[in-house]
Amino acid sequence: MALSTKGPLLIVEDDGLIRMDLADTLQDAGYPVLEAANADEAWGILLETDVAALITDIDMPGSMDGLELARRVSDRWPDCRIIVISGRYNPDPAKLPADATFLTKPVGETELFKALEAHGLAA
């Protein structure tokens, strides 16, 4: 499957089951996927790999949460697309990077793929 991405998608989610299923879903659709269980682990991956998009949860253990991770990624890698997924209700838009997408958990597949397409990452 031809991808218009410049690298894999990075899934950051502390719930192993949800992360596993999200990865399966995206891989089935043809996206290369990397996984991290928290923001700190994700940062380590980001430093070594060019990631096309960050798909992150908000509430996670560790030194930073998903919002903080999204802000830092947006600052350092402005080209990296950002999708934030949380069971929390819509966060303050001011806390999200300008072009980030917020999706509420649980996310439907259609919704997820639509968001990726909107970021120019059609499978």
Add this chain to the structure above:
Amino acid sequence: MNIQFPPSGCATIFEGFDWATSPLGLQSSWPPELKTLTSVMLGSLQPMLIVWGPEQTTLYNDGYAAMCGNRHPAAFGGSFQSLWHDIWDQVEPIISAAYSGQGTSMDDIEFTMHRNGYPEETHFAFSYTPVRDPWGSVLGMFCACTETTSEVRARRVQDDLKERFMQVFELSQGGIAMLAGKDHVFEYANEEYYAMIGVGREIIGKTVADAVPEVIRQGFIGILDGVFATGDPFVAKNLPVKLNRGPEGEEQNRLIDLVYQPTRSAEGCITGILVQARDVTALRAEEKHRELLAYELGHRLKNQLAMVQAIASQTLRYAPDMQTARKNLSDRVAVLSRSHDAIIEGGTGHSRVGDLVAQMTAIHDSPDHPRILVAGPNMTIGSRPALSLSLILHELATNAVKYGALSAPDGRVMLTWRVGGPYRDRFKLEWKETGGPPVAKPEKEGTGSRLIRAGLNGTADCQLSIDYEADGMRFSISADLAGFQKEH
């Protein structure tokens, strides 16, 4: 001289009275003042009384007789003291004053009268007037009475109404105060108002600025001035205010709903301000708490739906056929539901490892012939790891029954857990199967082992291992105790 009076009780008694035996003597010897006054009195419908001479001989008309009750007719022509002997200490100073030349008027004297056939409360205004001869000596006293019963009743109705309004104010759930004048002087405040500004503060008769000085710098006097000047009411909700209402008069932050309304005289001039205030601090705090609770519940529900979504998706993705998928999914959702019961029963948002293990053995083991041997402390576990642990135990047991130790008649499972690690900060659990068929790592990973591999939700560092040992499968978990027991 014979004066003809309309036939009535007192006039008849007067006509037939044996004046010769009275200190007044025969009518012919009476001074003109007395003659004139008796004539006026007996002819008047208004209650009237004459007290005459040093003996204070008492004459009265029918109107006055009604006030005397059963003392009439015996009292007619007798002494004033014998008529009012029972209240003489009150009457004597007034009659003596009249005899010494000083008139007195009394606005409201109450009598119970039977003039309408039943006892009736009546009210009269009296004036005692000294009667003098042409040389100025006091001869006696003349009294005319005016009945004021209807006025008194009207006033009482008004007073009752006022009293009832006051009661309404007192019973009001909100604080009410009445301010008078442009300086906003407290005229009235109900209990609730005192409770709001601080019980025991003295405010009546003082200006707001003097009585509650802490509101000056908060701008409330300015608002009151505005309402008094313009007549426009002031209405505000959830207004923050600092009041020196603490037990030691210390400042406290409150939220109040506040209304200032101008009060007007009959002519329409603004005379003061009615203050209605309600302390809504506790109410708003409770609302906020409820909101937070609802938000938290919503958040949990969404996370659990996400978990169910993932389990359903995983189950369907790797199922060999639809029937297996349906059964497995149904069992897995049931496990989550039971695990949730244990969390609810735990009461404080967490459950216990022993309870979750018992839920699993109740389904997969037989109490008469137990083959899953369990040992471990009934320690607490947070709600997120509890859901994961229930699911992992279910998958382990299902696998053991199908392919592992529990598929053979003599197979056993030893399930143990404890707090471990050099710093006693790890939760460690081990599932060891023995006595089953020979084991080998399956070629293709099934959903069950994938769900197990997902680990304990909510823990920061969860390590899992599955070893296919010669005598049976061994599974172990080691997770940080902090995350394991934290309430999410």
